[in-house]
Amino acid sequence: MSHDKHVSYTSYLKVDELLQLQHPLSDGPEHDELLFITIHQVYELWFKQLLHEASALQLSLEKGETHRSMAILGRMRTIMKTCVSQLDILETMTPLQFNSFRDRLTSASGFQSAQFRELEAVLGRRDQAGADADKKSGMGMADHLVPGSPARQRVEAAMSRASLWDSALRYFNTRMPMPETALNRDVTRAWEPNEQVQQALIELHRNDPEASMIGEALVDLDEGLQEWRYRHVKMVERTIGRKMGTGGSSGAGYLASTLFHPVFPDLWAIRSQF
Template identity: 45%
Template sequence: MKLTYSNYLKIDELLELQNIQSEPEEHDEMLFIIIHQTYELWFKQLLHEMDKLRDDLIEGTTWGAAKTMKRILTILKTMVGQVDILETMTPLEFESFRGFLDEASGFQSVQFREVEILCGHRSPHVLKVHEHQPQYVDRLQERMEEPTLWECFCMFLQQQGYDAEIPERNNEHGLLYDPSDHNQEILLEVMNIDQEAAMLCELFVDFDEGMQEWRYRHVKMVERTIGNKIGTGGSSGVEYLRKTLHNRIFPDLWEIRSEI
């Protein structure tokens, strides 16, 4: 078969993946499905880029890492922008089909949990949510064994000749590791004498800020749509999401701000 736009991108199959659950069919459910399917595609691309970023860092490839991180940042901006589309749906319009979602919830997104894991976050409930889907538990556990972005950045600094330490994995809840006074001293040296490595530091701060922006827009979207109702997956909804706000991924890069 000749390769065409349609069969290369599997357009026919793609357009069959939006299965409306509401009866009678509610107009806005189509938007809800397409937005969330699109998010999952962006999560897939984020993971693809984060895998490359870690390789770039471990290999000490400064400009390769910078280019990859800039693409990641652009994807994050696009994801945040998509919230504007979802917010064209009113609370009444969402409520018209919410009951048909049963226990399906964004809380169950395996790919977003993978993103969080690579950022260094850990939480036992992540595995518990999928305890009846062992293939997802295995996938998440495998990710937990991989080096995080920050661990890879510390390896990058070592490649550049700095005496950075790979952080110890001490914490089972929240961020894996504690801030490091030693690494903060190294980072201050980097910021003062190494423009290329300092540029990467700032891109990492941009990423941290971008993840916080995504979380903020997400929680405000949920709050304006369902208020303080319990989430469809049984989570506490907005209350749970609020707890995730302002969780810094790279605390050492923030701590040195007052010393620069």
């Protein structure tokens, strides 16, 4: 196979194309709109990387590979910390500065981030009985995406296959038998905390240092996601208060409803039993 001998930093990273992707819509344009666009585009790049890592992590966990799984979990946690720290930059924009171009966003909303919805599904979020729907609009995870679109299909596909927690259960099963009902469950449904699984996890924490490390690294990731949600809520409250969000969402009200819902509840439940 021949290789292009003229690859440069600019051509390899598609820098020229990348820098053409920021198109402010406001008149002038308003100074702060470029920051808003840049940060959200960077978020989408990080979401793409998190999905890439999560896919590799699931395979690694299911093969029982402790050290590779730990390395990937560490990387994902570090990316989550970067996502949180980017909010510090966004918070340098005042409510007045955001309002100078907010009306240009019309129906655009963070709810339409297919990649974040897909990441939530990979982590185990499902839409049963509307439990995870936007409480105000009654809309589920994929309902903000165009029906039949590739983006919506990706989210729906992620909701129909084994989640990261299902892969973690298979990892733990390589160390100690886990309940058959947990291993053979309907993966299209949201996971319900399971006392038998929790008892097995307690035994693993006490007797299997490697399994315990994986459990704690999963808690790290879960905490990182909750931290991002909290900081996101406070950033929205700080910028638009309790106004409706763009795209007809309930803004900070909806975001606040997503707080304190861990994606790996069993790993949190066992804390009080040690």
